[in-house]
Amino acid sequence: MGINIHSDWILRQLRKPGEVIYRIPEGGLFTYVSGANFLGEIIEWIGYAVASWSLPALAFAFFSLCFLGLRAFHHHRFYLKMFEDYPKSRKALIPFIF
Template sequence: MCSIPRSCLYGGMFDYVSGANFLGEITEWAGFALAGHSVHSSAFAVFTTVVLTSRAVAHHKWYLAKFEDYPKSRKALIPFLL
């Protein structure tokens, strides 16, 4: 197995979750839904959350399988929970 490049997947929220980019986008669309006050914006935020959560979990499982030195304490999407 190869080692994780030091410049990749470290720093900021990546120290706590594998999918920090997904978490950021979910937060962004949740804010849009709050600002939009419409069924359409809320539906889009929910859809985005479902899709990106599944992608974050899949990426996390791949990292764990591919890299033996990948931090086992790191979560997929939500720090300390998921």
Template sequence: MSVISFVTVVHGASQEIRGKHLQYSKFWSITNAQKRIPSKRGMILGYTPAFLLALASFWILPNQSFRFMLLKSVLTLHFFKRIFEVLFIHKYSGNMALDTAILIPLCYLSNTATIVYAQNLTQTFPEPPIDLLYPGMALFLVGISGNFYHHYLLSKLRAKDEKEYKIPKGGLFDLVICPHYLFEIIESIGVSFISQTLPAFIFSISSGSYLMGQSISTRRWYISKFEDFPKDVKAIIPFVL
């Protein structure tokens, strides 16, 4: 599952950079021949199965180590936050292809299940010689907080009935066009540090690759749409990329 996840997501990252986007973003134009559902409903569908699995893991695999309990907690919190943002923060005005609405929850569900299952297999193992648990907690909290804050800034760009895109301002948007992705990568690194298993590290690397690819595409899109887009604003890493 780690190999499948890595190959699949890194392939998705290369597709994003080359302009072949997953069919739910602003880069994608829907065709009449494709079955679709409202984007908001699609994103709820995308996050709910993984959230329910992470929540159910407390009852399916109870009385585990502190590391395992913390891992299940951060995964549950991660997907709860995403569902909360879909319901109350993000603004949606388009549709999502039905096949994409099926692919996204399968990816999140399979990766969450793999991370939880792999952690369960380590319960009889000794603790790692270099313990990254507490640095992981710190990175997770920084990542989830920064991600939520920049999602909130994005939600305030447009009034209720507005549909046109604007250049984001505030927070780290003055340095990079996708700070929400930067903090999501930090969050995923935090999860992998808490877990310290191969599937968690592989997912962190592969999802980070995909988000970097999407950030590069996002910056390219803004440059093409806005003549006044500041050229010193990078894609995801301040002053670097």
């Protein structure tokens, strides 16, 4: 949950009121992945599935991984196209891997 809250805070700080420009998120897990907020959410749901040990929770965690993972991939691709100086070592969702 901490990853998710911190990542959302970083995203909210990117723009000042009234701005409509895009900026590269930096800090926290955004140092390693483009979708740090999505990663935090996925970890939360996997943790809930493990804690509750139920099939519906596992199914929800799996579908969260599928949908949010795809969103992270698309955000990563957008950042690479939008910013020439976007860090090439940053991955889409899983640090150092994907």
